[in-house]
Amino acid sequence: MEMNAINDCVKNYLSHCGGGIKGYGGWTISTGSETVAGRGVVATRDYSVGDVIFVDVPLIVSPRALGTDGTGSWPVCAVCYSEMTTPTGCPGGCRLPVCGRQCADRPEHRDECRYVRQLRPKTKSDGQTWSVGIYNAITAVRGLSIKDGKYRFFLDVLQKKSTDKLTFEVEELKRNISMELDKEDEQIMVTTCKIMDANCFETIVNRSNKLISLKGLYPVAAFMNHCCVPNTMHNFNEKLQMIAKASLPIYKGQEITTSYTYSIWPTSLRQNHLLTSKQFICTCIRCCDTEEFGTKLAALNCIVKNCEGRILPINPLDKKSIWQCKMCTKLVSSTEMLCFYKDVETLMKSISVFCPKSFEAILKSFNIHKDSPFVIDLRLKFIWKSKNNSLNLEQLLYKEKLCMEMLDLVRKLRLGQCRLLGLISLELLKVIREKAYRFRRNWNTKTLNVFEGQISKLKEIYTSVLDEDANLDNNNIQ
Ligand SMILES: [Zn+2]
Ligand SMILES: [Zn+2]
Ligand SMILES: [Zn+2]
Ligand SMILES: [Zn+2]
Secondary structure: OOHHHHHHHHHHHHHHOOOOOOOOOOEEEEOOOOOOOOOEEEEOOOEOOOOEEEEEOOOEEEEOOOOOOOOOOOOEOOOOOOEOOOOEEOOOOOOOEEOOHHHHOOHHHHHHHHHHHHOOEOOOOOOOOOOHHHHHOHHHHHHHHHHHOOOOHHHHHOOOOOOOOOOHHHHHHHHOEOOOOOHHHHHHHHHHHHHHHHHOEEEEEEEOOEEEEEEEEOHHHHOOEEOOOOOEEEEEOOOOOEEEEEOOOEOOOOEEEEOOOOOOOOHHHHHHHHHHHHOOOOOOHHHHOOOOOOOOOOOEEOOOOOOOOEEEEOOOOOOOOOEEEOOOOOEEOHHHHHHHHHHHHHHHHOOOOOOHHHHHHHHHHOOOOOOOOOHHHHHHHHHHHOOHHHOOHHHHHHHHHHHHHHHHHHHHOOOOOOHHHHHHHHHHHHHHHHHHHHOOOOOOHHHHHHHHHHHHHHHHHHHHHHHHHHHOOHHHOO
16 A cells, blocks of 8 residues: 555544544654654654644554463453453353443444354353453454454554464454354454554553553554654553653654663663564664663673673674673673573562662672662562552652652653653652651751752653643552
8 A cells, every 4th residue: 555545544544533633743654764664654843842743543452361261360341441350241241341231331342242242152160251261352353343444454554463373362262152253254353463463552541540551553653663762652541542742852854753662671671572572673773872871771790700890792782792891801691691681580579679778788799780670670669569658768768769760760761751751750759748748847948848849840740741640650550
């Protein structure tokens, strides 16, 4: 399909489905030399930080699959995505878990309910009224909604994950129904799942003050290429639409990018994630810079006694690269580094983050610096999971320090007005508020005013970054 035709189709889709294309048309899908790989989204005008670039409407949203034995986490309602602790099957007979009649009767559930029901879902002898297998197959079934609509061309134009493996969702469906699947339907389901695997985004919704993580397929966002210094960030509104905003200034003719991985991870881990989940190697400026803008995020401390240097790969884009300490020039093979990484990861997993003193002592005794891979994960875990009002003063001040160091890291990594900046600013604000509360009697007005100033500055940052989900607790991500 011609690029012009793709642009027309996408913009048509958005304007028909309430994506509000008006005023958000400053970009085009292009195969030009501006894009890092194949097709990409390119700005046709300048954007300032915080400007909305597009409001994207999902083609499919579905809950995350559960373990096939049904253990682990609970399902969410297949229609409204609320968390369910006592899931019950849809009274319509599709055996998807729903909250009750009101969700079962919703128009958006009608077609899929009828479709699954006529496939005669198997019942189990355990008396459970909903089926894990059918639940895991939702993405496949929802793919059929694209088949008949006027948006069928998306099935042709969107990129698919190349794999010969059987499609999990479709196999789950086939295992859990008594009827044969129609061959054409099955083909469309397989295609949809491959598109989903290549392009889906984590969609986060707020249900009763809990953040629920879903999978969403967004047509414009699906055309955005990856960069480890992305120039956009996104939030989701109540209708599960994706609001993409500029996180850095974007100039006319520049490619508009997103990140398919965790920007806070070091290059080796990001590369590994991109290769296994998206099958490509990123060669952006951050990936080519061994020191990742001076953060040395991938580095481990040198293993030579009394050397204060850090070991980094000579060629960060090569998985088998030799690593070297700049200070004493000690060389370490990639296999050895992999072992060190594994050791650090195991050690980090065994640590309780909630005792700052012992945490820092362990890092010291094992010669691991504070910005090492996996250590950052732990520090973030402490930031998200600790409840300010139950922390002692030492822990509270430690959390404040961690938040400030993370904000500094985000700045050094040039991530701009990204989601992480918003979330950490919000946490830091809560910490400062708690601190001010505890010291309200000891401090004079002047000091308290300094804290008020800090608080309102942080508030400004997080509200501009996070939009309406700003008042959420990040501790509750399911
Ligand atoms: Zn519901
Ligand atoms: Zn149903
Ligand atoms: Zn990169
Ligand atoms: Zn050294």
